[in-house]
Every structure is written in C-alpha cells, then in structure tokens.
Amino acid sequence: MMNEKTNSQDEARGTPGFLPLYRQVKSLLVRRISERFWQPGEILPSEMQIAAELGVSQGTVRKALDEMTADRLLVRRQGRGTFVARHDESRILFQFFKIVPETGIPVFPESHLRRVETAPASPEEVARLALRPGDSVIRIARIRSLNGRPTISEYLALPLERFPGLVSQADIPNNLYDHFASDYGITIAGGDESLRAMAAPAEDAALLGIPEGTPILAIDRVALDLDGKPVEWRYSLCDTRHCHYVSGLR
C-alpha cells in the first residue's frame, strides 16, 4: 500500500517535504518509466489495476496520469489504454523543432553529419551540462536541411558518460532524441532555449551557402531528462531567409 488513510506514515501536510498522494503516485510512475520498467510505446496497466496495486483510489491515479499526459510523458486513448509516449518524428516536430519553412508546413529536417569527436569538456560545456571538471563530452557537428535547402549549422555536446558507444556507431541517426530513448533509456522531457541574432561566421556561412556576415538566428538549447538533469547542449545557427522560428504564447 502507498499510504494509510490520512498520510499518517508520511510527513504531515504542513511540513516542507510533503507531497500530495497523487504526486507521490506520479513520482513512482515517472521513476518506472525513466528506469524502463515500462518502455516507450508500451501500454500501462489500467487505472483500476494501478490503483489496486498501490492501495489508492482510481481518482488519485487518474490525477497522476492526467498530469503525466500534460507533461507529454503519456498518451491516453479512450477505449484502448494509457501508453508511454514515443519520441517519434511528429512529437519531436511538435515539441522541440520550432523552425518552420516559409510554406508554413512543419517538416522534419534531414541531417548531414560533419564531425564526431570526443574531448575533455570545455569550461562552458562543464557549466551548461552540469559536469565535473575533467569529464569528457561527445561533440557533433552537422548541417540540417529543410526541403533540401541547407539551413542550420548545428553543434552538439553530450556527456560521454551517459552515451557510451555513441561515437563508434557507423551512423548517428537523424532523430537523436528517439535514439537517446531507444538505445540509452534517456527521455528528453523538456529544455530551455535562448535566441539572438548574429553575423554568420565564415565557416558556417560557407556551409550554408550564404555570404559571411549574413544575419542569422543563433539558438542555444539545453535539453533536460525526466529528472531535470542536462543531457545535451545544442547550438544552432539558422539561416532564416526562408524559414522562421515559431513560439506560442499561452
């Protein structure tokens, strides 16, 4: 059982560490997903079964599942069941890829890999990825195209420790977040981006086929896993002459 009637065995409601029962249920279920007890795409037990297992009511389980659905961790389908969300292209497109071509129709970009290397983390990488000094990172450089047009020059840094064997792979997949989930059990749950305009450096300009100094959009992203720990630092230089970055205010 998760609990007795009145939270008697837990911290009392007023105390700082208190979590409502449905949050405790949520934490437990999130932990099961992050530890791959349930895989992406897999169906969860029904609300009634989870409730019975944990000794709480169906309504409490429902509230936990509803929050996880809002967090895009789960997908619920009436009449079918509740499933662990996949990192398929449509989800990535909707949640993480905010660059839209002039047509207004979102498309998943193709990638051309330029470099993959392993190196000791720079001070900036240590800071962005919350590493210890001396830790190593995997660095990836690639060019991403929208509808066949080279548009984004992208640089990534990943903690080597969390992605063993990634550098030695024959090809690094285009949909990285799906790969992180399926091969490393790491779910990208969110992130923070900061954007600014700058003049295109010579190297990136050449790669994108634009004059050096052309105004480009620089996107600096740190992606976070289910525990809120930094997993990826991504720096994208984007030629916005034929596309734009969309952001909803709600």
Added chain:
Amino acid sequence: MMNEKTNSQDEARGTPGFLPLYRQVKSLLVRRISERFWQPGEILPSEMQIAAELGVSQGTVRKALDEMTADRLLVRRQGRGTFVARHDESRILFQFFKIVPETGIPVFPESHLRRVETAPASPEEVARLALRPGDSVIRIARIRSLNGRPTISEYLALPLERFPGLVSQADIPNNLYDHFASDYGITIAGGDESLRAMAAPAEDAALLGIPEGTPILAIDRVALDLDGKPVEWRYSLCDTRHCHYVSGLR
C-alpha cells in the same frame, strides 16, 4: 440549471458539437469574464456557490476552474478564494515578454513613444488582424529600453474599432495589455510569435544607436483575446547584443 442528469437536453455525446459539462461551465465562466461581469482582480463566488447556481456538482465546477487557472485566466489562493487574473507587470513579464537582459534577471522595459496615427489598414494589416478591407487601424511606434539601454524598435497595429479614444489620450501607457483590460475590457489571452534574424534598417538602427545592417532579431506577434480573435499586430526589432529571447520547451 445547466443540465439534466444525462445531457438529455443537449446534443448527445457522440455528435460533433458535444461539449462535456465542465467545458460548458468553463465557457459560461469565460464569457462572464470577457463581458466583465467579473472584473480583473475580483473574487469569484466559491465553488459550492457556482455549483449550486448552475445545478452541477462541485467537482465539475472545480474542473472548469482548474482549466481556467491553467489558462492563466484565474488565480486560486487556498483559504481565500478564486480571483480573475490581472495583467500586472509580473504576469506580462512571465507570459508575454520573453526578452531577458544579459544579467538573466527579467525586467519590464520602459517605453519612449515616437508616433501614434490612425490610417486605413494596409493589406497586410487586414490579413494579420482579420479585418474587413477599408477598416482603420491605430499605428504606434515606440522605442523600448532595457535597464536604460534602447533595445527594441517596436511597431503596433490595433483595430481602431475596438480601441475608440486611444489615439487622443495624452499618453499611451507602457503596459498596454493592462490598459486594454482596464479601459477597453479586452483581455489578451495568448498569441503567436515568429522570429527571424535580419539586418537593421537605417531608421531603426539610428534609433537604437547601432550601425545600419547590424544583425537584429525581428519578432512578429499577433496577440489574441479570449475568443481567439486577433487584437494586436506587433513587430519588434530587437538589438540582441546585450539581451536574448528565451523560450521554454515543455
């Protein structure tokens, strides 16, 4: 009463126009706010009172209020009550103003008004604001400063019909969305932004004190009211040498 037991007097559940009871309650409450039956900052009746008035259960009212809270339309305070959200600076800062100075500490910008005029809407304004050809708009140009540094050259277009008397006001307030709410009963509920990098035009560059052609961030926003109708078209040219645009991915 809102309803009989099984939605018998409404469209059946399977039909296209069907809305669950808590959504009907939400619509009604949103309409009351948009019609200023309840003013910003005002307290709503308690859940039990609303439930009794509408002939539904407290749980149904709660679900409607929870969604409206998630939409930032309401603020709930335990032990006090439920209040209509205000467009105060902290809310604007959090929800609509995504430009953050290098310090990382969000600040509300100061404004220096340049021009206010009334004119027939251009074709682009007609499209962005969903106007009829021949409708008029109010155009505002202003410079916005962050920590005393001129940073944003901003242009706004508003439907004249919805803001009578705005142009003749002695001074147009800095916090426009708060003004829209308090003087015109128009609540800005959300919006869509699209961003790109471009070279600073001569006039804006001069106003911002930067060389012509400097890369700047162009932000194109359409702000929407509670009914999802366009209320404002805003075009901001931002010198991002000392600030950046932040965007959360969740």
Added chain:
DNA sequence: TAGTGGTCTAGACCACCGG
C-alpha cells in the same frame, strides 16, 4: 471560528475500442 480551496475516496454511467 467559519469559509475557502486542496486532496482523497467510492461509485455510477458513458463512449470508444478490440476481439
């Protein structure tokens, strides 16, 4: 102390889905 929102429970009926 009275009233509010926050949490939790138990049970009911529904639409949707698959076999």
Added chain:
DNA sequence: CGGTGGTCTAGACCACTAG
C-alpha cells in the same frame, strides 16, 4: 461483449486565511 479511459456526482477530511 468486456475492458478501457472520460465524465459526473456526493461526501469526507485537511490546511490555509480572514476576522
């Protein structure tokens, strides 16, 4: 048909706030 999630209800106890 049986099982799933989606909705709705009724009632309980709690913590927080105001007066």
